[in-house]
Each structure stands twice: as structure tokens, then as C-alpha cells.
Amino acid sequence: MSERRKVRFYSVQYEEDRKRKKSGVRRTVSEAFEMVTRKSIASGFSNGHKRGHSLKATTLAISSFSTRKRLRSKRLLSKHMGSSVNLLDAKNYNPYQAAREGLVEILRQKFETDYSFRVNDLDEDGLSILHHATRYNQDEVVVFLCSIGGIQVDVRSAGEEQTPLHIGALYQSEKAVACLLQAGADKNAKDNKSRTALHYAARRGHVTLVKMLTSLPDCYVDWPDIDNTTPLHMASVNGNAELVDVLISRGANLMATDCNNMTPIMLAAADGHNGVLQKIFDYAENMNKVCEELVNHKDIEGATALHLAIQNQQYETIKFLLDKGANVMERKENGVTALHLASAQGLTAVVSLILDYYAIIDCVDLEDCTPLHRASQYNHVKTLEVLLQRGASANRKDRDGLLPIHLAAWKGQVDAVKFLLERTDHENIYEIDVFDKTALHWAVENGQYECAVILIKYGRTRLIQMKDYSDMSALHYAAKKGNLDILKLMLSNNAEVGAKDRDERASLHYAAKYGHYECVKALLDKSGQETNDSDVDGRTPLHLACLSGHNKILSLLLSHGADLSNRDDHYCTPLMLASATGHTSTIQLLLLNHADVLANDRLKNTSLHYACANGHVQIVLALLDARADVTVRNSQNQTPLDISIENFQQEVAITMLKHRCWRECMEMKDEVGMSPLEKLIIKLPEAAKILLDNTSQKSNLDDSDPSLTVLYDFRYLDPGPDELNQANQRYYALKTMATYRREKLLSHPICQANMAYKWNSFGRKMCAMNVLFYIVYLTVLYLHAKGNLQARNGTDCYPNITSDTFYLTAKQDFLISTRITQALLFILVIISCCREMLTIYQQKLASLVIVDNWCAIAVIISTILFTIHNKSPCEYYRRSGWITIFFVWLNLTLYLRRVPYIGIYIIMFLQVLASLMKAVLMFLFFLLAFSMCFHVIIEKDHSEINPFRDMITTLYQVFIMTLGEIDFQDDFLKKFKKFQPFDTDVYFLLAIFLFIMPVVLMNLLIGIAVGDIGQIQANAHVQRLSMQVDLLGYTENMLPGFLQRRVYKRQLQVQPNKSSLSFLERLGNFLSGKDNSKIKVASPEGEEIDFNIQNQITRQTRSIRKLEEEVATVNKQLKEIVEHFDKDKTLISYRGDYDGTSPPRRILSSQTLSPTAIARRKFFMEGGMIPHS
Template sequence: MDHGTVHTAVFHANGRKMSWAPDNKVIPNNLIPTAVTSAGKKKQQAAKEFIEKALPLKGDKTPPPVLVMDSLNNQNGSLRNALTSAFKALTCRYADDDDDDDDDLLETKVVPSSDRFLPSVIEASADGRTKAPTAGACGATCDIRNSPNRILKAAEKGNMAEFQRLLAADERRMQFRDSRGRQAIHHAASHDRINILEFILSRPNAELRPVDNEGNTPLHSACTTGAAKAIAFFIQHDPEQLECYNKENQSPLHLATQLNKVASLTALCDFKSQIDVEQKSKHGRTALHLACISDHADAALILLRDFGASPKTTCDNGFYPIHEAAKNASANAMRALLEFCESIGIPRAEMMKLFDADGNVPLHSAVHAGDLKAVELCLESGALISTQQHDLSTPVHLACSQGAMDIVKLMFRCQPDQKMGCLTCSDAQNMIPLHCAAMFDHVDLVNFLVDEGASLNATDKEGRSVLLLAAARSAWKTVASVLKLGADLGLQRDNQRRNLLHHIVLSGGSIEEFTLSLNDRLDEFIQLLNERDTYGCTALHYAARNGQLKSIQSLITLGASVNLKNNDNQSPLHFAAMFGRLNTVRHLLDSKKGHLIINEMDGQGKTPLHIASQCGHVRVVHLLLVKGALLHRDHKGRTPLHYAAMNGYNNTMDQLLAVHSHLLDQTDRDGNTALHMAAMKNRSSTAVNLLNLSCKITKNGLDMTPMDYALHCKHSEVAMAMVTHPIRSDEIMTCQVKAYGCLVEGLTAVMPEVMMTVLDRGISKSKMSHDSEEYFVKYSFTSLQNSETADVVPMTDEPLPVMNIMVRYGREELLSHPLSVKYLETKWNAYGMYFHILNLMVYTVFLGFLTLNAVQLMQDNKKRHHGVSGLEVADAFARPSIATLSSMTSVIVLSFVLFNVVKEAFQLIQQRTKYFVDVMNILEWTLYLASGLMALSQLTRTEEKSYQNIVAALAVFLAWFNYLLFLQRFNRVGLYVVMFLEILSTLLRVVMVFSVLIIAFGLSFHILLARVELSLKQPVLDARTGNVTFKAISLSDKGFHSPLVSLIRVGTMMLGEIDFLGTYLRPLRNLENSTWYQIVTATLFLVAFIILMPILLMNLLIGLAVGDIETVRRNAQLKRLTMQVRLHTDLERKLPKKILEAVDRTEMCIYPNQKGTGNIMWRTIKRWFGSPRNNVTSGGGGGANGKNLSKSFTQQIESNINEIQEQLSRQKDKIREISKNLELQLTLVRLLVSKMEIKSEAEELDEGEFNSANLARDTTEQLDGQTDVK
């Protein structure tokens, strides 16, 4: 087998022929195993021997062969498996044992074929991927030398010939990367292959600075392996790589230092002039920092001696290199650093005095690290153990906090003269080292420090001695040890006057264990039982607050008093009731003095029953009531029910009322009932509960009801719950409120959403199908009008009082509510429609005669007589003719005018100054005056004057305009009329604002065009003489000859009447030379005018009209509804009460699916002048299809809402059932625990609220107390 060729081992069936391709030489018989046709292990062994002899020896550079198995059937399956496994194992001999890269190993993959094994290829693949089987004749080959990894292998080995061959075959192989993202240049650099690097450099467009996955350049790779030649090569040819940082923000210098590559540092040192040794990596650390962190003494020494690194450079965290060495227990690096500094004249003592950002010297950092060698080196170098950092703690403080006995002993042994100073030195918390050891329960160290002379009576900033601090931190071993050392119990008090017993209870310690360890000092311990702190609390107060049952039992057994009170006059029973400690309450009440403390009051006059009710602890309340708690009042006259209602504890209220039902309507000193308190605090469920119990709705001493407080505080939830109460809502709606007089006005003014809910309750729907003819909607108007039984708005004779309140506060959403609309509809259909139709008909007659009279005014005046006698007028009515018809219409118009003048005069007397506020009154007066003058001019037969035509035109216009305003009272067209008036109002406001531009352009055009005359003359024919004269043409004829006319002309130009050709373009040809520039200037003004006025202003007006149409519609709807309310109010003032009583209805039912009855004419009249519901709901008629869609959509929504409500109701029932079952299971578990006598840590703690941090830390298993839920 020759080198450089690809060989294929071919095995034919039954082992009769084995050959190599392509030369196809037959293997000698001594290489053909004779046992290949045998079974079992012999067959496998024969296959293995064949491959071992066929493959070249290890070290041979011949590529591995490719094994082709041809025609191996199922009978030879074991042989096939043997060949496969042996071939895969033996091809590994072509992998280089010196290569440490996993991705360079050659892997053998097996390509499976069908059940009948067709010829298949088992290929040694460099990239780990299996190539497709090679079908066909034996001898198909795959060249492994073309593997992409071969170029990386050639770069590693420095095989220039192979590298050049691979690169010549495919230039892209230079960019090939391994699994770590390294290219050939990285491999050559890491293995110091200069020949490969020089060849890469010689190539055009050579890239010397590619980065791998970690951001390392080839120089980084060279520094990681100590490739000195490669380092020198890269610095010489690409020195900028020295400033390149990888993803860890490390330069080659940092990386070499961190990996302790001395050879790399030595190579870099040759180019130290180009290297900034102080360059910083992550966190601002220099290379010297990294050497000290990793304890690389040699690297640190090279950086200091050869590179000139400064030992006094700090990182971003404020640490010097020596601090990093001490903090990371790098004793070797620290020793090298100190020795070098000493060699350059920096004393070791000076290095030991360097402070970091926190004020730590190296000794502090060494103590933090806990390394004994580093501490010893610092002490040998002159570090003082009395050096204080910023918080005034010494290294001894730190060592004592860590419990480092060896370090403390070492420091005291090395510097005995500093020992007493350190033992008495205080930090910022005024703690000595003994405090630090005691607070972390380092009992052996405490004993050592006491033996060394530390004082047990030293106190910290809070006045705690060593004993008290240990007890406060739950360091029970230290407490026992300090007591054995003879600490004085009688003198142990902190700044809050708390003794040892206070701290034991607050920290959750066991008093029983302490009493057992204090046999000889028990009397001294008992003296602490009833001592009070600055708050007046004894240890029993805190035990009762935290629910520590065992401590309470121990304290009571030792003789603690249960009736001592604190500064707020609260006993331990008050504390237990406040935090819901049921068993604690039971223990205190079962004591000898329990019957004396059950009804004791605190500083506010509250008994334990008050406090338990205020906090909602139902079981505690029940226990107190069973034990005989009395219903006292506190200093404000409030009962426990007041406090339960104030905080919304319904179960507590039920518990109290079950025993003392007379509490329900009792008042405090201000006259407030429990319902008042619930309203003040917005407790809606509590208010409903009290109303269900039939509580009274009364006024307090300030004459305020519960609803007054709900309105005053804007508590919408409690107001909603009260006004929608299923039983007492009518009673609540009729109650008077102080601020508004009636509740309806208060809800409308402050809580319109609650009033909406009240109106919603007035609409009820049948439970039948929405498509059924029997389906109905019932409207109840009890919330909108006074009735015989109750007055919603008391003490008023005003018609429609509730609707007028809505109008007064501008509540469009309430006015447009379906109930309000239906209420107005009933009023309209009952009497409003008839009166307004009659009024419209009368006005229509007047409008007809007025129009006819105005038209007759235009007849030939010559046919008229100069006067009209009374006989002629009478004759005209008897035998009317064309000549006298004008006189008859004038008399009718004048009569109508006189009648309306009298009517308006009465209104003026009634309304006074308010009359002139309404613009419609001014318009009607103008109409009547103009109509009267026109009629009088007809009757007096005066000479024709121009003012008669003016008055007639004004009268006709105002009459028809007023007719338009009459139509807004009718529902079909009323909304559009009101929207028209809204848009008109907007237009007038906009025009008033932009009238400035109209004046500006009008005056400009007047100045420029008024006096411009053309050189041409226009022929003019004289009508008298028939002569033709020529008159000069002037631009003043275009409408700019006066300022006023110019303004009007600009107004018409806004509508598009610009006349550009006649006014601006043609005059340019016929102007004199002195005035042509005026036309040019006017043209420029015209361009600005076109941009600002017709384009910008008109689009603005269109945008306001279209874009704001919804707001316009809403405002128009409010104004139309407001107008309807006022019209009905005016009518009801004038109509007799008997008529109103006859037509008023308290409720009505609507059957929407039933067809209407009556003749066609009446249905048409009602459709046009009757029901307003179409306009209200949809803003106008939307067509039959739109109505049907809206109706079906509404029905679908209502159906979905009903279904959701049913589902929620079912879920609520399930949740209640689950809650009951859980309570039963909890009760059963408690019974099982008690019967089986299972002991747990939870038995030491009572149920209730756990607010103490220390208690929560020590408690892991607790049974939840039954606390009331708001």
C-alpha cells in the first residue's frame, strides 16, 4: 500500500475474497482468516485480525482506508457487526495522541442500509458527519485528506507543504473555525509555528487579528501557551493587538498574568515600551491585581521588577494589589509584593497602612479572608491590630465576629502590647470585640476574651451589655456561659430599660431552660419578672403579644403579675386580644386574677372585648363573652359593635349581636350608630349586614345620616350597597341628607354612577325568551317622581323634580338613561305631544298668513288706495277679493302679534332678568316687531318706502327660522335641529377668532386695488341722448373701493369667488408703468389668502364639524333632553293637577315583540311626533336593518350577561362549600392531633397575628387562627 493513496478494504461474501482497491491486489492467503465462515467468537476474532493486518502501523501517514462490505446477508450479521466495531476502533490510531482538541479526532460513522445489506461505506469523517452511502461497484472511495479540519491540524504541526496544498485547493479554508471559533492562525500561534504565521502574513489581505468565540486574538492564544516566538511575531507586525481586549475585558498581558504564563510575560517584557502595564481589565483591575488575586508570585514579581508596575494603583472598587492579595489569601503573592516594595525603599509598615475605599488596611482584608498565613505575614510586616477602619472596627472586631479563635490568638501573641487596647476599643455601634463574639454565639471565643480581660459589663450604643446582646440575638450558649461567668442580673438594663427576661421573651427563648440552669440565682431572676421597660411593658406583655404559650406558663408559674399595665394602661390581656391569641387569653383568664382583668379598660377606655372586636378576632370575642365580659363603653361612648362595624368584621358583629342584640341601634357620644361607622369607613358589606338586621336609619348629633357621610366622603361602594338594598332601598332613597336636601340630588351631584344603578333597578325584564310575544320590559318610575307613600324629593312643588335635578347638574348619562327616556316618553305621549302639535299648527297658520302678507307687499303699489276705511275692511271679510286680501291677512298677522306680545310680557314679569339671558326671547321680540310693522304698513296704505321691504324680509326670515326651532321639540327631527345649532355656534366662534385674518386681507386688498386705473377705456352708451362716450376702467369696480365692501368681498372670496383673470391677470397688460407692481403685490397677497383662508380655514371648519361630530351629538342630545324637561315642566305648571294625576303613571310594561294597534294615520303621527327612544339609543333613525341588528346584538349581550351571572353564582356556592369543608377538615385535624398527643413546635406558639420578626423566624409550623375577614 503506497502513501498518499486512498485505500478501500473490500470484503466479499463468505470471506472467500479480501482485496485492496484500487490496485485490487489479492491479499495473501496467510492474511485471509480461515474461520470467517465459522460461528461465534472465532468469526469476530477473524475479522479483527484481518483489519489489524490490513491497516497500516501507527505512525504511518497513510490515510485510513474505507471499509466496503459487499453482499453480506443476514446469515453473516455477526461478521458484519464484528467488522464494523473493529474498523471503528482501529481507525482511531490515525488520531494524534498529542492533540488536545476534541474536534480534531477522526470519528468513524456507520451508514445503515436496508435489511439486505447493499454495499455501504463506513467512512472515517473528520467533521463528525456521516456521508451518504456509496452504491455501486466495490472500490468507491472518500478522500479524508480534504477534511476542513486538516488545515487546522497542519497549522498546529507546522506542516507547511500540507498547509499550502490545502489552502491552494480552497482559499476559504483559511476562514474555517473549530468548535471554539479559532482559525488556523490561532492554532499556529498557540503552537508557536512561525513558518505558518509568516506564510499567512505573506498572503494578500492577510488578517492577523481575527477573534474566536471568547474574543481572543491570535496574540491572546499565543500568550495562553507561552509561545514566545509567536508573541514577538505579532507584536512586531501588529502591535495594536496589545490593546485588544477579549470578552472578559482582558488584554494579552492580563490573560498571561491570570494563567501564570511566565514565558509569555518574559516575551512581552521585551516589548514593554509598547505595553501599558497599568491598563485595566474588568472592575478596573491591572495585571498586578490579577496576579495578587490568583497568588501568582512569579508573575507579580515580573510585573513589578521588569514591567515597572506600581504597587499603589487602585482598582475601580478602591482596592490596592496588596488588599487583593490579603483578601484572597494569596500569601505568596503578598510576600513577593512586600519584598519588592522593601527593595525599592517602601517600608512594609507603610504598605500595611494603605486604606481601601472602606477604610480597610491589608490586615482587615486578611482577617476577612480567614487565612492564617496572610494574617501572620501582615503582622510580621508591621500591621497594627488596633488599626480602625471607617466604622471604627479593628481587625480584632472582625476576627471575633467570624469566631476565628486562631487569628485572635495569633494577633494577641504577636502584639501583646496592643491587646488591652483592642479589648476595650469600641466601633461605631460602641461594641467591643466581646460584643461581636457574643452576638454570633461564639462561646469559646467569649470565654477566651473574658479570660484575657474583656469586661462583661461593657455596653453598646443601645445600652446592651454582652449578656443582653447575646439574648437579643438568640445566642443562648453565650448567655448560659456569661451567666456562669458571674454576670450581674440586677444591673443588666439597656437604654429602653429592658432586662434579660424581656430579651429572652422577645427572642423566643425558653424561660424554663434558664430557670433550670439558674438554681442558685433563681431568686435574682425572679426579681426581673415584673420589671417594666420604658413603654411600661413587662416580659408577660411581650409573651402575650407574641403568643408564646410556654413562656406565659413559665412566667405565671414563677409569679408574674397578670394585671400590670403599660404606659397606655394596657394589660397583657389587652395585648393578647389585640393579636388574636386565643389560648393566651384563656391562660390569662384562668389565672388567679383572671376575673379581675377581663373588664379592665386601657387608656382609651377600651376593654379586651373592644380590642378583640376592633381587630376582628371572632374566637377571642366568643371566649371573652363566654367568660363573662361586660359591654362597657369606651371614652367616646362606643360599644364593641361600633369598632367591629368600623373595620368591617361581619362575623364579629354577628357574634356580638347573637349575645347582645340591643347593641344594634346604640349610639356613641356623637350620636353615631354602627351604620354611621360603616358608612364613614366605606364598609359596604357591613352596611348590608346591618340593614338586613333591621337597624334604624337615624341622624347623629350633627344632623347627618349614614348617607350624608357616604356622600361627604364620596364612598361610592357603601352608597351603592345601601341604595340597592333589596328590602330597604325605598326607605333609604326617601331619607333627607343635610348637604343636598334629598338623596337623589346628592347622588346626581356626587355619585352619578350610583344614581345610574338606581335607575337600572327601575328596569326589570321578564324571564321569557327575547323572541316571545309575551316578553316584556317593566319600567318603574318610583325613583323619578314623588308618590303618595314617599317623596323622593320632599318639600317641593316643582314638576319633574328629579329630572330637573339632572338638568341642573348637566348629567347627560342620567338624562339619556332608558328609564329617564321612557319617563319623558310617557309624559310626551300623555299630554306633551298634543299641546305641542296644537302649538305647531297654530304657528303654521300664522306663518302662512305672514308669508302671504309679505308676498302681497310686492304687488303694484299704484293699485292701492291711500287709505282703507273701516267699511272696506268689513266688506273685505264679507266678500273677499284680491284687492282686499292683503288687508285681511294684515289684520290676522297683527292680531297674532298682539297676542304673543302680551304672552311675552307676562313671561318677562315672571322671569325678570333671566328672561334676557335666553336668545330665543330676543329673536321672538324681533319677529313680532317686524311682523307688526309690516302689517301696519299694509293697513295704513302709506307711500312705498324701502324700509317696508326690509321689515318684511326680516319678518319672513325670522318666522321661518323660528319654525325650524319649533321642530326641535319633536323627536324625529329634533336632534338634527339641535345639532345644526351646535355646529352653528361652533362656526360663529371660529369665524370670530379668524375674523382678524378677514380684516387683514380685506384692508390689504382695498389699499392695493381701490385706486388702480387701467389705460384702456370702456365705451358707455348714454340712454337719453344716444351718444357713446369712453370711460376709463378702474379696479374699484371689482369690489374693493371701500373698506367695508372689501371685507365683504373677501368673505365671498373664501367661498371661491376669486375672479383671478379679471382682477389680477388681465389688468397686468393694461396698467401704467407706475402701478403694475401693486397688482404683483396684490397677487402675492392672493396666494397667501388662498393658502390660509379657503384651504386651511375651510378644512379646519370641516374637521371641527366631522371630527367632533360625536361630541356635537352628545351635547345636542343633552340640550334636547334638557329642553324636553323644561317644556314638560312649564306645561305641568300650567295644567290642572287633576289632569296630571289622571295621566301620571308609576310603572308601565312594554311588549316589544307585539305589533302596534290603531289606524295608519295615528301610527304615522306617533312615529313622527311620539316616542323618542330611537333617537336616544341610536342618535337618529338607522333603518330597519340597523334596528334589527342592534336589537339582536343587545339580546345576545343580555343573554351572555345572564349566563355569566349564573356561572358566577354557581362558583360562589362551590367556594362556600369548599370553605366549609376546609374548616371541618381543620377541626378534625386538630382533634386528631390532640387525641394522638402529637407534639410540635407550634404548640409553643398561640394562634393569631405574627408581626414579630424574631418570632416569625423561629416559627415554621403554625395553625392559622380563625380571624374575621372584612
């Protein structure tokens, strides 16, 4: 790099550092010092150009900074800037830069002239002046700074909390460190990682500094950092023998352990630092320490120094440790010895060396694997040869019964397999493990073609025909895994194609199930006799192919004579299995080949039942187009539509109701005589709406055409009086809608039309009769009360001695009119009793929770008390009179909730009342509070005109004042003198009252009522419709059968756009309660929008389901891949066991069986079968 480009480079780097500072990123100490150097160079470059100096001067300045030679820097600056260093302007000079450059005079002038500067302040990088001076070994600056009063020798940096002594030890600033120690710096000071200066000196290998620090009294030579690492650990890792010698001579603990329980010896052995090991063991021998104790220490995984040396292939270190007494039979936690590790890595020389130290050649780990197993598993032929020459047994099995040849075949180690077959007994090729698998089984299952070729060459037909514990031969595994080359290899060596496992499955079954087309083709070309063979569940290869949706295999099997009518043990055909699993293309292929859509299984379920139960819309549509029977019932008396409703398959139900066979679906009633509509309303309201659309037929005219006609079919909403269920009750679908609050369904045009025609036919007549009944009731009550009071002659009331209750002392003479009204009231009471008894009979226990019934009972009781002849006393008579009138009016109001036009406002009134009642408790608290205050503070004169004379009148007065009726002049202003001396209190209390009660509280109540008005109006609409439906149903059921038949209409044709009523007729209908509203007809545009939205939702749902199926398939494949590659787990990590992968068993587990073995056993126990739907 040229000089000019070098200067530019440092300037750019300095600008980047400045931007980083502005972004708030904290630097480490090392980064901070690099930043300082760049800043110095950049400033020198800038000053050089400002003063017109040459590039050479700036380059020399860069050289002076990089070599950190203070005197030369001073001379260069003095020469090229044209002035002496002592004459530089101290005010404009950075003191941190002066400390780095060793400019003591600049610093002295800075501290003498700038009193605002504090020596312990940290710069933007979190470093003090003393840190900078120590970093560049400016001993004169350090001495000067330490002489300043108030200096903190152990000032800490930001972030890492390092003292200047840490910095000096890190950058080998020997003079500065000496000055700091002389100034009293804490030699044992710790940073945020609990490291002392000795740690940094040992890590960087600064022998002089280590000697300087350890020579001080009370120096913590064995102080552990946050990882329990001592300075001796760091020196051992770096391999600095001289440094280790210094630390040991200063008393460092040779057996100190870090967080992994590793000693310095283990760290040195792992990296092959033999010089460090020699120093440690020489010192141990001089101190008469036992070397075996040092060399055989174990870490947290049970590894010794010998294990670590072998793991990192440090041959010289291994020899050294063995000479020092390393135990070759020491085991790790998983039982691995040094010989296992060496064999697994193929360290033949190390294996021979370990065996020379009397290692047991057939030692086993926790998996009962010998070193020969490990060498075979990782294809180390030379190691195998050494082990066999030294007497290793090739017939030794591990815990899962695997021989070395099994592991070599499983891993595909061709050389190892060849060597073992040539050098060991050939009969080992027929040996089996705990799963009765041979080496050929393992090779085929894992797709090791070359190993399979060698094994078949030696084992021939006998080996090919051998079966494992599930009676599966190697050919089964080849078909299952889809290994075409291996399958052809075995077929060419006379493998038995028709061999069955314990589930009675041939190889063709597995190839068809797992979708291996080429394997299926090869097997069929070899022998087609197994095409229609059944397994233990009665399923043929065709069943399994349909179950998994393998269409190519399906076509291939059909072309080779597979029978579509074959049934499994549950009497399921291939079409049923494909319908249950949702393979649409498979269904279409089966239907093209004339599969029987009417066939049923053992439970009488058809393919359509299976498709409906599992929500496969496209399959349902395909089966319906293929003339599937929608009326057939299974053993639980359920049709396909019933199945879809029961399983909440709304899309399926919608599809069936949109199909041309929807009437056949709806005609099928259940065992109690109910049509599917009730279940649709309860569980699938959107599907019920489709049915309502189907029963409304419009003429082919524009919606705005006056001649438009709409034909409504009520046969499903209201089957009629002659179609009763088993409970002898008439079904009315609108009651179910009202019960479950299906607002959209109740608002549907056909439902509105049904309610309108029923209301106009008999509802309004019955409503008028009820209203007339209440009017007569009220009239008779009023006449009776008026005549009874006029009949009193010379009555007089006087106060009783013991109470304030008044009594009428004169005899009452009743008029004839009074007796007539009394008789009429008795008649009305009898009628009311009959009506109420009939209502209770109709509603059963539900009548107990209906307010209308309790109001009617109250009217009956109060009327009886009101009409009983009385003389004296007459108190209860007057009281029962007003109660009766009140409840009659209340009953009339509640009844009118069911009437169009005005009913919704009554319901809204009641709901607003219910909302306001929520705030009654708070209102009551304030009412009582102000009432008690006014009653206490205002003088009580007990006059009749004083509203605060007692607590009861005070409560009423405060309540009236809350409503805004405040007579300030009479109640407060004229009585000002009576309030003294509490006049201020009264007016203060009144001011609070006026603000809280009439303003805040009343506005709050209004806000509660108005804020909920939208929701209240919506709820009121639904509730009015529900009440109207209840009224119509109740009234219709009260009619005799002949009248019900007379008013019943199965169909209704209306012209919604034509109105022939005059204004007077409309007014008369309004007054009589007749419904004049036009029946709404959904516009085609709206229907099209709804239809498009529904289609969009349907498509999205199908896409999601398809993605779910694909994800499930991918997960299944990944699971198989993981099970396969789980066997390739790394055997040796940095401090692990082996450098390779573990066998398909629990090498590092203490369980009885490995996870892979458990998975295999679980698969075989389940037979690889998908449970029956």
C-alpha cells in the same frame, strides 16, 4: 470511555456546535478553539470511515490532535490515508484546520491557487488563521503567515478584540509568541477589557512568557485594565511568587490600586499567599521602602490587609503582617478594628495574638460596641474567656445602652448567657438599655425560650416584673408575640397578669389584639379579672378582638363574661368596630350574641353608618336583616344611605335599595327637603336605576300577554306640586338626569312613561300653541310686507351722487290692511317680550348662554324696526323685514327640537353643521386660494356676464363651482381666445381646482358628516330627551297651582301590549304631536342577565377586596418578620465587618437611632392602636 464512544462523543459535540453557529450565538475565544478541535476530530472520523480505515487509525488521529504534536499528526495522516501530506488536495482542505495542524505546504498551495481567500479574514468563530496558528503554537505557520504581504500581525478577533499575541499569552504558545514579536506584533495591544498580553500571561502564571514580554523595551508593566487591575494584581491573586518576583524586578508598582483601592499585598493577604507577601516585602526592604505604609494601606471600605486576612482566617498571614508592622488599631469606615473581627468570628488564637501586639481590649466601633459585645452576640465562649482574662469589661454599654448579655439574650446564645452570668456580676441581669429593657425583655421579644429560662432562674420575680419605658413587662411581650411557652413560664414564676403599660393595657389586651388564642386562654385561666378592663382609649380586649376579627378569641372572651355593651372613649361598641373594619364573620357572631344594632357613638353613628361608609356589603346586609334602623341620622344629619352615597359606595347603596326597607330609606329627605334620589342620580346612577326598577311593578303575566299591566309610582321622580323644598321649588328628578346626561335613566320605562303622560296631558297642547303662535307671526309678517310694498304709488329709485344706495323718492300711501297688520305685529311683539322676560326670570343667568333667547331678542328688535312707519329712505325697512322672517323661522325650528319624531332630526342637523364647521377654515383657505388665482389669470372685461370681473363675484363663482355648478362651455370654452396667452395656465388651474375642490374637499366634508353619524344620532337622542324634559318642567311650572294638581298623577297604570287606537287616531296624534309609542317593559330574561352580570361583578369586587385585605394582613406579618430578621443582617460579607448578624440597632448607620429602634419607638408612641374610624 471506550475509543469508539469517544469518537462518537466528539462528533455529536461538533454537530451541536454547528447548530449553535446557525442560531447566531457568538462564541468566546476558548469556546471557538474547543469547537475547532471537535471539528478536526469529527472530520478525521468521517474520513477514516470513508476510506475504509480502521477505528484505530481514527483514534490515533484523535490522540495526535489532543497532544497537538504536528509532526506525529503528519505521519499518521500520511500513513492511514495512503498519500503524502504535500499531495493533498489544497482546494478541498480548510486553511484554518491546516494552520492548526501546522501544514505549511497546504497553506502555501491554498494561497497560490485560491486568489479569493484573504489571509486576514475571520472564520465563523471570529478568529483569523493567525489566531489558530498561535493557539496551537505552530511557529512555522506563524512565520509563513507573517511573510505574506498584507498580513495584519495585530488582527483582532470578533467580540473580545484579542490579537494573536493575546491568544499566545493565554495558551502559553511560547514559540508562536516569539515569532509574532519578531514580526513586529504590538506587545502593548489591548483587548476590549483594556488588557494586554502581559495580563493574560500573568493570570495564567506563564513565567517564561512574562519574562519574554517584560524584557522588551517600552513594555507597559503597570498597565491597568478596565478594573484598574495590573499584571502584578493578577500574579498576586494566583499566589505565583516567581512571577511576582519577575514583575517586581521589571519595575512593577507595589502600591498600584484596583477599582476597590486594593493593592497586590491586600489581594495576596486575603488569600493567604505568604510567599508572594515575602517577595514583595523583601523587595520593599531592599529598596528602603517603609513596610508600614504598604501593610496599612486601606481599600474603599477602610479595610487593611490585616482586616482581610482575619476575615478569611489566614492565621499565618496574620502573624506575618503583624511582624511587618500592621497596625492592630486601624479602623474600617464603621469603626471596626482587627480585634472586633477576630472576636466576632471566634478566632481565639488570633485574639490572643492581636492582644499581644498591644491592642486596646475595650476599643469601640461606631456603635460603641466592644469586642466582648461581638463575641457575646455570636456565642464564642472561648473568645469571651480570653477577653475577660485579658481585662475586658463586661459592664461596658454600647450606644443603645446594651450590655454583652443583652446581645447574647437577644440572639438566643445560651452558652454565652450562661458564661456571662457565671463569670460576671449577677447584677448585670437587671441592667437596662436606652429603652429601659432588660435582657429578659430582649429574649422574650425575640422568642428565645432557653435564654428566658436561664435569665428567670437568676433574676426571679424582680426581673419578671421590671418594665421598659412604655411600662411593658416581659409578660406583655410574650402575650404580644404569642410565645405561649415563655408566657406559661412567667406565669408559673408569679408574673403579674394584671400589670398595665402606659396605655393601660394588660397582657390580655395584646394577646386579644394580635390573635394569640392559646395565650388568651392561658391568661384567662390564670386570672379573668382583666376581661372587661379598658385601656387608655376605653377599649376592652373584646373591642380589640373585634377590631382585628379574631372570632375564636371573641367567643372565648364572651364565654368568660366579656360585656358586649362596653363602649370606648368614642362611644363605639365592639359591633361598630367590627362593622368599620369589615369582619363579616365577627359581625355574625356578635349578632348571634344579641349585640345592639341600634347603639350609636358620640357622633350618633350606628354600626350601619360605619359599614356603609366603608363599603362592607355583607355586613350591611347582615345588619339590615337584624332590623338595623335605616332612618336614624348622625350629627351631620346623614342617614346610612346618605353616607354610602357621599362615599361613592355603589354596591352598598344597591344592597340597601334591593332590601325590603328601601322605601324607608327613600322617605328620608335632607335639610332642604330633597330625597336621596337626586344624589343617587348625580353620584351613583347604577343605584338610581335599581330604585327606578323598584317603582315599576308588573303584573304576574308574560311580557307578551296583551293583558299585562304595569304600575308606575312617580312619588320619587315627581313628588307633586304640594311637596316643595325649602326654596319653594318643585323637584323633578328627570331634570337632574337631563343635566348630568344620564341616558340610561332617561330611557328607563318609568321615565319614559312619566314624560309620555305629561306630554299627552299638557305638553303637546302648549307645543301646539307655540307652533300656532309662530305661524300667526309669520303670516302677519308676510301680509304686512306684501301690503306695504303694494301701497307704493309711482315710486322711483335713483342712484345717489355719493353712493350706490337707492332711495324711494315717491311718497308712500299705506292701506288700511297694512295698518292692521302693523298693529297685530305690535301685539305679537308685546307677547314675545312678556314670554322672554318670563323665560329670563325662570332661567336666571343661564339664559345668557342659550341661543334660543338671543334669537327671540333678535326677532323682537327686527320686528320693531320693520313695523315703524317710514317714508324715505326705506333701506333699513326691507333689510329688517327679511331678518325678522329668517329669525322667526329659526326660532320655530329650534323650538321643534323638543317635539317627538321630528326633534331628533333637527338636533342631528345642528350637530352635523357643528362637525362641518370644524373643516370650514381649511375650506376657506382653498376657496380664497383658487378665487385669487382665477381673478388674477382671467382677463377682466367688467361686463355683467363675466363672473370673474371682481374679487367678490369671483369668490361666489368659485364657491358655486365647488358645489358642482360649472358652466364649462360658457365660462371657459367660448372665452378660450380671451385667455391667451394664459390659456394653458387657466386650464391647468381649472384641472387642479376640479380635483381638489369638488372631488377631494367635498368628499372630505361628506365623510366628516357621515363618519360621525352614529355618535351624532346617539347624542341627539339624549339631547332631545333633555330638551323635552326641560320643556315639560318649564311648562308645568308655568301652570297655576290648581292646574298642576289637576294634571299631576302619583301613579300610572298602563297596558303596554294593548293598543285601542285606530289608524286615523294614530295619524291625528302624530300630526298633533301626541306620543303613541308603547312604553317598553324590560324582559325578565334581560333583567335576569343584567342581574347575573351585576352579581358576577359584585362577587368579583368582593373577592378583590378580600384579597386586598389578605394581602394587607400578609404585608403586616411580613413587616413584623422583616423587623425581626432585620436584626440578623450579615455582619461579615466577603469584605464586610463581622461574620454574623447585627444587633437590632444601627450598626452600620450614622443616625441617632437605628431603623429598628425607630420602628419600635413609633409603635410604642402610637400605642399599637388603630385610629378611630
